[in-house]
Amino acid sequence: MFHTYGLLSFAMATVALGSTVVILRRFKLHEMMASVEKYKATILALAPLVLVAMVNDADMIKAKYDLSSLRTVRCGGAPLSKEATVMFLEKYPTVNIFQGYALTESNGGGASIDSVEESRRYGTAGLLSSGLEARIVDPDTGRIMGVKQTGELWLRGRLIRVFGLISGHKKR
Incomplete structure (x- = not known):
C-alpha cells in the first residue's frame, strides 16, 4: 500500500463497495497465488513487474495453484x-x-481502462477520471503542447485545484 492506487482506489474503494480485500503482510x-486460490480472488491489483513475474513462472503457478x-x-x-x-x-x-x-499527489485515479475493448489499445492508460482536466505542457515554459508532442502532464480536478500542482509548477 505504498501508492495511492493500492490504498485509495483499490483497498478502500473496494471495501466501501462491500467487497472483501485480502492484504498480505509483504509481497511474495x-x-x-496461494491467497488467490484460498480466497477465490477475482481481481488482483498489480505493478507491471509482478505481472511479468506471473508470466515468467506461469507454468509452475498454473500447475500448483487453482x-x-x-x-x-x-x-x-x-x-x-x-x-508483457x-x-x-x-x-x-x-x-x-x-x-x-x-x-499519489492526485489523491486517486487519473485515468483507467474499464473495458476489454479499451484494454487492447496498447500503450494507453484509458480515459481521464471523472472531474479531471489534463493538458500536456512544455515543462520549461508552461506552453500547451500539440498532438503527438512530448511534454509534462498537468492535471486539475476536485482534488487537485491548480494545474501544475503535481509537477511543482505554479499556476500560469
Whole structure:
C-alpha cells in the first residue's frame, strides 16, 4: 500500500463497495497465488513487474495453484508494455488486464481502462477520471503542447485545484 492506487482506489474503494480485500503482510509471489486460490480472488491489483513475474513462472503457478476464480488484473504504478500484456494473455487467457494511471499527489485515479475493448489499445492508460482536466505542457515554459508532442502532464480536478500542482509548477 505504498501508492495511492493500492490504498485509495483499490483497498478502500473496494471495501466501501462491500467487497472483501485480502492484504498480505509483504509481497511474495507464491503467497499471493496461494491467497488467490484460498480466497477465490477475482481481481488482483498489480505493478507491471509482478505481472511479468506471473508470466515468467506461469507454468509452475498454473500447475500448483487453482486460479480459476481470477477474472481481472488491474495494473498500475508504471507503464505496461504491449509485449508483457500479450505474453500474460497467452499464459492466462481467461484474465482481462486493465491498466490505470494515478499519482499519489492526485489523491486517486487519473485515468483507467474499464473495458476489454479499451484494454487492447496498447500503450494507453484509458480515459481521464471523472472531474479531471489534463493538458500536456512544455515543462520549461508552461506552453500547451500539440498532438503527438512530448511534454509534462498537468492535471486539475476536485482534488487537485491548480494545474501544475503535481509537477511543482505554479499556476500560469
